[in-house]
Structures are given as C-alpha cells and as structure tokens.
Amino acid sequence: MNVELQINNNLAANARFVSWAPSPCRIRVTDPSGVFLPVVNLQITAASAASAGAVVFRRNATGAFSNSLSVPVPMSGASVPFFVAGRFGRPSVNPGDVRIEARNGASLVGSVQVTVRVRKNANLLTPGERNRFVSALAQLNNQGAGRFTDFRDMHTSVSSPEAHGAPGFLPWHRAYILDLERELQAIDPSVSLPYWRFDQPAPNLFTRDFLGVSDALGTVGFGPNNPLQFWRTDGVQGINRRPFFSTATAPPGLRSEAQTLALGNPALGNLYRLFRSMEGNPHGSAHTSFGGSLSSIPTAARDPLFFLLHCNVDRLWAKWQRQGLRFDPAQPASYDSNPASRIGHNLPDTMWPWNGITGGVRPPTAPGGPMAASSLVSAPGPQPRVQSCLDYQGSVNPLSRMGFDYDDVQFA
Amino acid sequence: MATKSKAAKSPKPGKAGSAAKSSAPGASSAAASEAKQIDDRVAGLVESPLDACASDENLQAVLDILRNRNEPVEVRLAALQSLQAASFSVNAFESSRGDYTLALRQVAEDPNPELRQRVLGLLAREKDGFAQKKLLAGLKNPEKALVPPEKALQLLSYDVHAETYAAARAIVSNPPNAMARREALRLLAADATSAPMFEKILRDKDERAEIRQIAASALQALKPAKLQAHARELLLDTSEYEDIQATSLTAVTQFGDGAAIAADQELVKCVDRLSESGGSKVKQGARRFLSKYGFTTK
DSSP states (O other): OOEEETTTTOOOOOOOEEEESSSEEEEEEEEEETOOOSSEEEEEEOOOTTTHHHHHESSSSSSHHHSEEEEEETOOOOOOEEEEEEEEOOOOOOOTTTEEEEEEEEEEEEEEEEEEEOOOOOOOOOOHHHHHHHHHHHHGGGGGTTTHHHHHHHHHHHHHHHSSSSTTTTHHHHHHHHHHHHHHHOOOTTTTOBOTTTTSTTTTTTSTTOEEOOOOOOOOOOOOGGGGGOEEETTEEEEEEEESSOOTOOOOOOOHHHHTOOOGGGGSSHHHHHHHHGIIIIHHHHHHHHEEEGSSSSHHTTTHHHHHHHHHHHHHHHHHHHHHHHOOTTTTGGOOOOTTSTHHHHHHHHHHTTTTOSEEETSSTTTOOOOOOOOOOOOOOSOOBBGTTOOOOOOOOOOGGSSOBBBOOOOO | OOOOOOOOOOOSOOOOHHHHTSSSSSSSSSHHHHHOOOHHHHHHHHHGGGGSSSSSSHHHHHHHHHHHHHHOHHHHHHHHHHHHHHHHHHHHHHHGGHHHHHHHEEEEEEEESSHHHHHHHHHHTTTHHHHHHHHHHHHHHHHHHHHHHHHHHHHHTSOOOOHHHHHHHHHHSSSSSSHHHHHHHHHHHOOOGGHHHHHHHHHHSSSSSHHHHHHHHHHHHOOOOOOOOHHHHHOOTSOOHHHHHHHHHHHHHHHHHHHHHOOOHHHHHHHHHHHHHSSSSHHHHHHHHHHHOOOOOO
C-alpha cells in the first residue's frame, strides 16, 4: 500500500513549506495492494531532530492542533483533507528537516519532507540560512541586470506617494517585501526574508559575510566569499551606508518594540491611525540612523538592508495586529480607510505598481508587473488591494493567507 | 521657490517645537546644565520626527535650528535627522519640500564638515544640480572642495554624468590618496571604456585585495565572459592570494555557466583540490562551487 501526501494541496516540491498558519493538505491512496478493507485508518505523524523544525496537525480548518492525527482514508483513491502548521517556536533550520509520515499500523505507507519556513531575526540566522539568503539576493540583483531592478524602481521619489505618508504605508510595504521574498524563493525556495530588529544590537548582521561592514567613508566592504561584493544598482557598483551609531549596538532614539506596540490607545481615536505614526519613529528614524542610500527615499532601496528594515516594520505591524486581533478589514480598528486619502490608500483600492495603472495621479510607469505568484497560496493575488494585505495569516478568512509568518508572532 | 504649509493646523508644537523653543536666550550657562539641555533637545528632535512637519511653525523652527551657525552642532545634526525622517512621510512634508531644499543648500557651505557632508549627501541623492556642481568644482579645484575627493566621488555616483567619469579618470591617473582612487575606480565600474584597466588591475598581484575585488566586480558587469576567464586562470594559479581565489570562486559559482563548468575538468579538479588544501575562505568557496554544480565534496 502507498499513499500520496499533498502539502498546500499541491504535489510540487516547492509547495512543501508551512508556517504557523495552517496549510491545507490532502492524503489519498495511490496503491491499495495488500489491503482489502474499503477504508483504512492511517496515522499521520512527523519526525525531526530536536534542533530542527516541528509541525502539528488538525483534521479541520478550526480546532486544536495535535502531534499526530488518525485519518480514515478510503481505498478508492479519494482525497481526505487535513491541516499542517509549524509548531510555534520550532522553525526549520535546514530545508526539508521535518518528515511527515503516514503509517498503516507499524508500516510506513508514505512520507514527505517539509520545511517550517518563517521570517527570522537576521542577527540569529545560522551561517547556512545567511548564505542561502545572501546568494539568492545576489542572484536576484545579478549585477544590476536582474529582476531586483524592478524593486529598486518601485521605490522612488515619483512613486513615494503610493507608499508613504498615508494609511497605505503598511499594506503597500507588506506587498512590496512579499513580492521580493517570492522572487527570492523562486531562486531558492528555502529562503525567507529576515528582519533587522532595529531596537536591538545586531552585530551578526553588519559583518563582511552578511550585509557588509562600512568604512569611515560609508563604503560597504564584503568578504571574498560573499556574493554581495558584486552588488550593483543604477549602474553603480557597491553600497554606501554610514551608520551614525556603533553597529555593535542598536541605533539610539528609536521607539522600542514595546513603545511601538503601545501605539493605538482606544481612548484617543482610531487605533490604526495612531499606530501608523510609527512611520516617523521607529521607521523613519531607523532609515536616518545611517548616512548613504538608506537615508533618502529615492535611493533607499539600493541598499539590501532596506528590505530587512521593512521586514521588521511589517513584523511590528503583525505583532500589533496580533495583540488586538486587528486583521479584519471590516473592523474599523484594523485600518484607517478615509475618503480623503489619495487613491491607493483605501481598503478597496488596488495598489500600484501591481495594478499596472499609470498616469494621472499614479506614477508614469509601473515596473515589475503583477505580484509574483506563490505555490502555497493564492492571496493577495496578482493585483493586490489594500484590504487583501491585512489578514495575512488567514485567521479571518483562510483564503486570505499570504504564505509568510514571523518567528515570534503566533497564529491568531 | 520656498512654499509654506497650508494644511498644517496643529496649534500645539510637539517635541520638535519645544526643542526649538528651548534655544531661547537665557539658558543656563553652567556646563552640566548646558550639556543636559543639548541632550534633551537632541532627544526631542530625534524621537518625534513627524512633529517636525506637524505644523508650519514647527517646521520653520527646525529649519531655523539647522541653519543657525550659533546653535550647537549636535542639535543641528539632530534637526537634520528629524527633517530627514519626516521627509519619508511625503504627503505631510511635500508642501515644505521647497523650504527644506533651500535650507540644505544654505548649509552645504557650513563651516562644520560633518554637517556639510551630510547635507551634500542628501542633496546628491536627490540629484540636486547645485550640489553636483559644487562637488565637481571641488574635484577640479581642491581649494573649492567642500568635502574630501573620495566623498565627492562617492556622492557623485548617485547620478553619474560624462563629466563625472572624466573627473574619476583624472583621480585614477593622479590619486590624492588611496581612498580617492578606490572611489574613482568604483565609479568607473560602469564605464565600458575602463574594462581593459580593470583587467590589468585584477591580474596585478601588487594591487590590494580590495582594489582587485572592485576590478572583478567591475569586469563581471562590463565584460562577464572576461571575468569568468580571468577567474579560472586565477584559480589555476597556485601562487595567487587566498582572497582573490575566494572572490574568483564566488564569481564562477554565482555567475558561471553550469554546462561549461561541468565540461571543464581542469577547473573542477583544481577546485576539488582547493576544497581540501586551500585556506579557510578558499575551502568554503570551493565547497560551495562543488555543491552548486553537483560535484560531491569529500
């Protein structure tokens, strides 16, 4: 007897990734030989090393998770659904370091290797995780001739009103970094975008093997094994980044995580509107704790650190959402939709550049085309709307799941 | 033309406004008290950048601090940082951008070198013609230089013009210091006519590793096939330095043609040997190469 396990309802190897939000899966018998009952009860479990990823199961879209699952599977070959999620606090360290097994009694009848892939603190990555990320990023840049050019061109002075100074600041950047992450995953599916936790020291991030070490002039140097030594944007080699703080410490003057998460006192009005003041501090302050590209809107996306900084901005939003269950676009506290806001910043609006709309109040070009597709999920779709970027875990509507999670933000 | 905000209506100055007001005459002259006052003002400016553009009054107060040469430089730098952070919130800042740019141009010739450098950096990143002219003039005539030549070259790289290449070539021919030469080379890494120079530098064992690394990166962009050929030769050269061999391995691993490499038995054998006998950086790079191209590592 043999069974087939589909992760994210997909047989493809690049769909075998899970996070804290439950992934829909299926099991079905592909070879019934040796079994003469119409239905057999199979036990689904997972095996992994103590330091590797771990997963949990549940039979339905809601309910408690458990370490194993007993599933009656018909011998007809019909599929039976179940759900898999990463066990919170146990992300994978290496690709495919968790094996999901199906057993008929003691006999192993099917298995599949999966990865618990979540966004992690860049300062705490293993050398392997770091090297895979850096290599994928360098390939995406491909010396300034690769797909990264589109990402660089999306974040300029001309396009800035699409992304800044209004409620859509957070959803726009959520879509932006997700688009980049999916392109990185097309190069290496094991990669996720790490975050720079800017309210804590990150000495392992500012090294020659990772995002480089700045000299007194602000020219960033890389080790000879680091492919980012070939980084190029706008036809210019290298990265300019001059920290105004010791990179063994955190930048001074930034709101701490606790202070940021405390933004949004219900007594003071719309919660999201208050939380959005984080666009100034810590977001803007993190940018301007450096001289060089990162400190100005038109050039910020030339520096790879930009994406790690914004990953942390998005993580803070995710944490803020989680603490007050502010995922539902229909709840006023979740967002600040306001007819006075410019187009692109209200819940039903499509967002530039993924919508391809140019001219008028939109920028004259729309680099990059639609949002990169995922083999795990269908959201937020090729032309994301503001409202499709709130329920990123699919906790309100499972179809809204965007396919990413943060190592320290539990499924709601 | 400078413009005034019509939208800002906040009647209460935030911390930025308070920071501006606390500079009023009559502040304590005691050193400790003065230092604390400076710290408080810096904190007020940096911690609430959006206050800088919460009202026209606040913004003008922060711009005044930035321009005022009698203010402590720490406070002026904090004012600049606050304005920069606020500028990320474009919609709120847009009506004040003219005043902001004007103030930056005024401060570009300030006596304080750090302030000058930061302001010129901000302007250069906005492709500001005023700043570009000043930077080029300084490269041509050091007496007019507002920043050292290496910084000027770095800032001019945000918007490269033919004139900039000419200035960079002049610096490479007659470098005032090693850092200026390095920055000139980085700038020329986008200039197709400089490819032969980079080939020469890459093969020159008397050049510093950092400079040869720049040459490798430049060649990979300008003449990728040439770099792959040179990288192969550098790997086969048993007298070559470890850093250069590691950079060569990174180039062939990251950008090499898989089919051509698989057919190159001499190169594969060489890398296999390096994975065992090279220095730690070379071993690491060699193992990545073998793994990427599907050869087993021992």
